[in-house]
Amino acid sequence: MGRLTINNHRKGRTVLSTDHAMRHDHLVQKIAHLYHVSGATQLEIASSENLSRATVSRLLAEAKRRGVVQIRIGPPVDRMPELEATLRTAFNLDDCVISMDRPRSLYEKNNRLGYVAARYLQTHLDGVRQLGVAASRTLSSVAKSLSPGVHAELTVIDLLACPSRLDRSGDERIHVGEHICQQLGGNFIPVPANFLYRDPAARFKALESPEVAYGLELGPRSDLALLGLGSMQRFDGTGTYSPVSPGALADLEAAGAAAHLCGHFFDHEGREVKSEVTDRLIGITLDDLLKIRRRMMVTAGPAKVVPLAAAIRGGFVNELVTDESTARQLLANLG
Incomplete structure (x- = not known):
């Protein structure tokens, strides 16, 4: 499978390739892991990944929206x-x-x-x-x-x-x-x-x-x-x-x-x-x-x-x- 779609300049729009989409998905998952698991701050992530802080914030919001980050709330496991x-x-x-x-x-x-x-x-x-x-x-x-x-x-x-x-x-x-x-x-x-x-x-x-x-x-x-x-x-x-x-x-x-x-x-x-x-x-x-x-x-x-x-x-x-x-x-x- 080559590409999901092709670039269509005549209609004035550009559609992401499958490869580009996969790289984007990987970045969303990586940013979410750094923030929620590794405990890095948004500023630290922005610096290490050469991104703006606003981009990091947007990617974290996307991670929650798309189910990359799933929040489960329940009773503490050490209590009854x-x-x-x-x-x-x-x-x-x-x-x-x-x-x-x-x-x-x-x-x-x-x-x-x-x-x-x-x-x-x-x-x-x-x-x-x-x-x-x-x-x-x-x-x-x-x-x-x-x-x-x-x-x-x-x-x-x-x-x-x-x-x-x-x-x-x-x-x-x-x-x-x-x-x-x-x-x-x-x-x-x-x-x-x-x-x-x-x-x-x-x-x-x-x-x-x-x-x-x-x-x-x-x-x-x-x-x-x-x-x-x-x-x-x-x-x-x-x-x-x-x-x-x-x-x-x-x-x-x-x-x-x-x-x-x-x-x-x-x-x-x-x-x-x-x-x-x-x-x-x-x-x-x-x-x-x-x-x-x-x-x-x-x-x-x-x-x-x-x-x-x-x-x-x-x-x-x-x-x-x-x-x-x-x-x-x-x-x-x-x-």
């Missing part, structure tokens, strides 16, 4: 929208995010949960002027997964006391609230004290600090609380020692405790259970936590299913980020 909707309805949650369980993944399970939670947090900060953070191991993975941003209007505040770090040269050398604040590009207000004290007198002295008092006063005024959740298997606190022994945890469990949150224990119905640390910690109370409109909890794992059910019954969480296995077990226990 149908299961999320089921959980929202079953537990009357304002929102629910579930990371998909995968047998193989670039991320370990905790890191994947942290990544999904971080992405959800960063896309749901509209109207949040103050973010309260209750430091935990799980939230540490969230902090590491946040993309650097600039939220000059955002204040991040500790909901639990945490000693200041002298060396802030690395992520591991600062505590979770401050790390989250650095990633989001906001302003940080600490509660510079130990979370738990062996000596009640030392705790009372710490409470006299204007900085500590100011931070504790601001905490319940947060627009969003970012929370982890503790099971009855362990209690580390955020300090340098484990304040509750395994034996004491067993006694608390025998007394009805099902979980702990912000250092406070509660039973299967979400009612607080007094413990030996209640009067030795510095941080937000469960009653004050309920004053915060949005309470976002990030937790997952077999040991967290019963505690999570209790936290939901107590109203301590209305936005949940968890994984597929935990969500399915939570629903199974409901039945």
Whole structure:
């Protein structure tokens, strides 16, 4: 096959040859690939292909019009929208995010949960002027997964006391609230004290600090609380020692405790259970936590299913980020 048509100068028009059309189609595809796949800018493409920027823009528009570029919109592949909707309805949650369980993944399970939670947090900060953070191991993975941003209007505040770090040269050398604040590009207000004290007198002295008092006063005024959740298997606190022994945890469990949150224990119905640390910690109370409109909890794992059910019954969480296995077990226990 030679040519589709021939040049017709007598009629004052020129028709493109088949070869020319093929070269044009190849150029359209190349420009589209450079822009949409390789990430080159229109200016860079124009320079490398000896084209004007207007021509590049026209070719990109043609690529969409002719179906060279096809846009498909669907749910994120690492989330499970149908299961999320089921959980929202079953537990009357304002929102629910579930990371998909995968047998193989670039991320370990905790890191994947942290990544999904971080992405959800960063896309749901509209109207949040103050973010309260209750430091935990799980939230540490969230902090590491946040993309650097600039939220000059955002204040991040500790909901639990945490000693200041002298060396802030690395992520591991600062505590979770401050790390989250650095990633989001906001302003940080600490509660510079130990979370738990062996000596009640030392705790009372710490409470006299204007900085500590100011931070504790601001905490319940947060627009969003970012929370982890503790099971009855362990209690580390955020300090340098484990304040509750395994034996004491067993006694608390025998007394009805099902979980702990912000250092406070509660039973299967979400009612607080007094413990030996209640009067030795510095941080937000469960009653004050309920004053915060949005309470976002990030937790997952077999040991967290019963505690999570209790936290939901107590109203301590209305936005949940968890994984597929935990969500399915939570629903199974409901039945």
